[in-house]
Amino acid sequence: MSYKNFPMVPRVVFGRGSFNQLSEIITPKRLNPDAPFIFLVDDVFKNNAWITSRIPLSYDDKIIYISADEEPKTSQVDELVEDIIVTTKERPSGIIGIGGGTLLDLAKAVSIMLTNEGEAKDYQGWDLVKNPAIYHVGIPTISGTGAEVSRTTVLTGPTKKLGINSDFTPFDQVILDSELTKDVPTNQWFYTGMDCFIHCAESLNGTYLNTFSETYGNMAYDLCKEIFLDNTLSDVGSQEKLMMASWHGGMSIVYSQVGIAHAMSYGLSYLLGTKHGIGNCIVFDHLEEYYPKEVALFKTMKSKHNIMLPQGICSNLTDEDFDIMIGVALGLGPLWENALGNNWKKIMTAKKLKELYQKM
Structure with a gap:
């Protein structure tokens, strides 16, 4: 019998206030000054300085605010990837998702699609991804979905709702700071x-x-x-x-x-x-x-x-x-x-x- 050899998240930080360690965690992963970190952030935090002021931006790093009002779509992933390719000098050093399941799934999908040809819908299914994703970090601000640890990224496509299930999907790094969940309704x-x-x-x-x-x-x-x-x-x-x-x-x-x-x-x-x-x-x-x-x-x-x-x-x-x-x-x-x-x-x-x- 053959057993599946699943990957897991290799690095995780747990503890209240651990979000403050983000800079020291990602800085060694920066490829060069022209390869930015892209932060995909739930737009509910747009005017929340308590979180946004602590996002460590330098060089050409940027925050993209995304609404989580709707479930993530394959077309949305494609648009984000195109926007990142067009507006950055080099392939990003990493994608950091900050938010609930929607933002974490988008961060995983974007990091995969930056290294794999075609459209996100082509990869809905099991083990269709050929190339490793770029470095990606998950920081949940709400708990329960399991998106921070799973090997799937659930997306609604043109014909189906199905995840990109692959060995390259899980985050390289997760930060579990429960303080980020304190204002959840x-x-x-x-x-x-x-x-x-x-x-x-x-x-x-x-x-x-x-x-x-x-x-x-x-x-x-x-x-x-x-x-x-x-x-x-x-x-x-x-x-x-x-x-x-x-x-x-x-x-x-x-x-x-x-x-x-x-x-x-x-x-x-x-x-x-x-x-x-x-x-x-x-x-x-x-x-x-x-x-x-x-x-x-x-x-x-x-x-x-x-x-x-x-x-x-x-x-x-x-x-x-x-x-x-x-x-x-x-x-x-x-x-x-x-x-x-x-x-x-x-x-x-x-x-x-x-x-x-x-x-x-």
């Missing part, structure tokens, strides 16, 4: 935290489960229960625990896979533009049949934090709309196989999937 905190919880639920209940995934998954699962059943966001300990839950949750799917909620959430995101975290929550709320214990726990957490999920988002969709969502969701074979086994196509028919979507 409660709803956002819940949705991304539940992304982590759902990662674990799907990994731990999947047919791909192995001891590697299980140990990371159990750790993240238990941390999520602690955070969302016992604590509050303003608690510094909770912020640090969620940062580590995100990391371990991301690690739990490195050697396994996610499942039904993620597959269906991709369909919602592709058709309706539903943000990933909230999409997972909307779907998971209706998956008692597949994850009974975890969905019950999810509903308890939702109630404790007074979270009202959007209702009826699929109520006005046409049959054609449903077919598009179903096509996107069912195109994610490994997720369904992990959730339901080799026989998944007989269990999760288009008719069954449509019935689930119609509840939302």
Whole structure:
């Protein structure tokens, strides 16, 4: 039997205030004065001097502010890459992503596309990337997505929503500074935290489960229960625990896979533009049949934090709309196989999937 030899993030700094070490971390990686560092930063921080004044700019380095209101698209990656190529004298020394999952995924994708020909959509899938990415650093400002540790960069393309899954995707360096998450709004905190919880639920209940995934998954699962059943966001300990839950949750799917909620959430995101975290929550709320214990726990957490999920988002969709969502969701074979086994196509028919979507 052949086992997959997965890469991991080789360097990580953890601790409150560790963002201040960014300059000393990246300075040795500068290729020359004409090869800038490009900082991709969530535009929610545009007027937040507490963060922006600490970004170490020198020479021709630049900050590109990006809205995270929409899920990242392959076309957006292509535009960023073209902009960087046109406006820099030399290939950048590195790409630094500062923000949530959207910004981290964009940073990973841009760093890959600066060294690989064609368009981002050509690399949606598994192990299609030929050349190593340029140096790239991930600095999460919200916890839960696992984007800081995963080997994928989830993108909505012209025909599908699918990640660039490759050995060259993971960051070369991650900085985990929980202080950067202190101003996250409660709803956002819940949705991304539940992304982590759902990662674990799907990994731990999947047919791909192995001891590697299980140990990371159990750790993240238990941390999520602690955070969302016992604590509050303003608690510094909770912020640090969620940062580590995100990391371990991301690690739990490195050697396994996610499942039904993620597959269906991709369909919602592709058709309706539903943000990933909230999409997972909307779907998971209706998956008692597949994850009974975890969905019950999810509903308890939702109630404790007074979270009202959007209702009826699929109520006005046409049959054609449903077919598009179903096509996107069912195109994610490994997720369904992990959730339901080799026989998944007989269990999760288009008719069954449509019935689930119609509840939302």
